[in-house]
Amino acid sequence: MTEPHLPGGYTSDELTTLLAQACEELGLDGGRPRLLRGHTNAVVLLGAVVLKIARKGTTPQTLERTVALVRWLQDQGFPTVPFHPTARQPLHLADGALATVWTYLPQPANPITAADLAAPLAALHRLHTPPVPVRQLDNLTAIRRSLATTRTLDAEDWDFLSHRADQLEHALTQVEYVLAPSIVQGDPQHRNALHDTAGDLTVLCDWDTVALGQPEWDLVTVEIHCRRFGYGPRHWADFADGYGTDVTTWPGYRVLRDIRELRMITTNARKAAHTPGSLSEVQRRIKGLREEEDALLWSIL
Structure with a gap:
C-alpha cells in the first residue's frame, strides 16, 4: 500500500530527513518540530525559526523570485513576516527540495480579523x-x-x-x-x-x-x-x-x-x-x- 502523502507531497520519512538536514544547516537542535501549516507546503516551527518547505516539484527559480520579492518588500518597510536574518535563502535540501526560513512571530490569543x-x-x-x-x-x-x-x-x-x-x-x-x-x-x-x-x-x-x-x-x-x-x-x-x-x-x-x-x-x-x-x-x-x-x-x- 502506498503511504499517504504529507504536506508538500513528502512522505513522513522524507520530511524527517529534510527537517534533520535543515536543522544541521541552521545550527538547530530540532528537538520538538511542530507543523504549523500543511495544506500545500510544509510549514514547521523549529524553536524560534519557521521553516517553509516548498511543495515537491517547486523550481529554484520560483523560490528565488519569492525571496527577491520579500527582500524588496522589507526594503520598502512593508509589513511582511521577515526572513530569518542569518539563514541562506532559499535553502537547498536533499533531492531537490527547497525551503525558506522565517522569523517566528508568537501569536496572541486574539485571532486576525x-x-x-x-x-x-x-x-x-x-x-x-x-x-x-x-x-x-x-x-x-x-x-x-x-x-x-x-x-x-x-x-x-x-x-x-x-x-x-x-x-x-x-x-x-x-x-x-x-x-x-x-x-x-x-x-x-x-x-x-x-x-x-x-x-x-x-x-x-x-x-x-x-x-x-x-x-x-x-x-x-x-x-x-x-x-x-x-x-x-x-x-x-x-x-x-x-x-x-x-x-x-x-x-x-x-x-x-x-x-x-x-x-x-x-x-x-x-x-x-x-x-x-x-x-x-x-x-x-x-x-x-x-x-x-x-x-x-x-x-x-
Missing part, C-alpha cells in the same frame, strides 16, 4: 511595480491548469466546472475595473496574516501567490473568506470600511467572485488525491454552485 488585513493590503496596492520578476495574475489559466490535472472528479462535475470557466471567461471581457493595477497578494485572508506584537501591527505572509493585477481580485478574495468560512458580514463591513472600498457594490463583483470561488474549488479538486477526506468537501461546494447557494458555508481545507 478581516479588519486587520485592510491597512497592509491597501499599503501593498499603493506600492510601485517591484524591480523583480512578478507574474501576471491569471485566475482562468490557473483554473484550466487545475482541471487538466485533476483525477478526482467524475465526468459530470468536471464538465460542469469546465463549462462554468468558459462562461466566466466570456463575462470577464465585459468587466470594467475602477482601481489602478498594482501588485496583489493573490490570496489575502485571515490565515495569511499574523500579529507582530513587537511592532503592534498586522503583517502579511505567504507570498507564493503574489502577482501583478487588479486590486479588486484581492478584495473579492477577502469577501469570499468572510462569507464562506463563517466570519460573518461584520468582518467584511469592517474590512471595507478600513480599506475604503466595498467591492460588493461594484458591477464587476459577481464575475470576479465567481471566478475566484471556481479557482478555490478547482485547486482543491486537484489536490484532493493527496489530501484524504477533502474530496467530499469539494463535491459539496460544487453542488452549492449548481444550486446557486451563495451563502453556503465552506469547511476550510
Whole structure:
C-alpha cells in the first residue's frame, strides 16, 4: 500500500530527513518540530525559526523570485513576516527540495480579523511595480491548469466546472475595473496574516501567490473568506470600511467572485488525491454552485 502523502507531497520519512538536514544547516537542535501549516507546503516551527518547505516539484527559480520579492518588500518597510536574518535563502535540501526560513512571530490569543488585513493590503496596492520578476495574475489559466490535472472528479462535475470557466471567461471581457493595477497578494485572508506584537501591527505572509493585477481580485478574495468560512458580514463591513472600498457594490463583483470561488474549488479538486477526506468537501461546494447557494458555508481545507 502506498503511504499517504504529507504536506508538500513528502512522505513522513522524507520530511524527517529534510527537517534533520535543515536543522544541521541552521545550527538547530530540532528537538520538538511542530507543523504549523500543511495544506500545500510544509510549514514547521523549529524553536524560534519557521521553516517553509516548498511543495515537491517547486523550481529554484520560483523560490528565488519569492525571496527577491520579500527582500524588496522589507526594503520598502512593508509589513511582511521577515526572513530569518542569518539563514541562506532559499535553502537547498536533499533531492531537490527547497525551503525558506522565517522569523517566528508568537501569536496572541486574539485571532486576525478581516479588519486587520485592510491597512497592509491597501499599503501593498499603493506600492510601485517591484524591480523583480512578478507574474501576471491569471485566475482562468490557473483554473484550466487545475482541471487538466485533476483525477478526482467524475465526468459530470468536471464538465460542469469546465463549462462554468468558459462562461466566466466570456463575462470577464465585459468587466470594467475602477482601481489602478498594482501588485496583489493573490490570496489575502485571515490565515495569511499574523500579529507582530513587537511592532503592534498586522503583517502579511505567504507570498507564493503574489502577482501583478487588479486590486479588486484581492478584495473579492477577502469577501469570499468572510462569507464562506463563517466570519460573518461584520468582518467584511469592517474590512471595507478600513480599506475604503466595498467591492460588493461594484458591477464587476459577481464575475470576479465567481471566478475566484471556481479557482478555490478547482485547486482543491486537484489536490484532493493527496489530501484524504477533502474530496467530499469539494463535491459539496460544487453542488452549492449548481444550486446557486451563495451563502453556503465552506469547511476550510
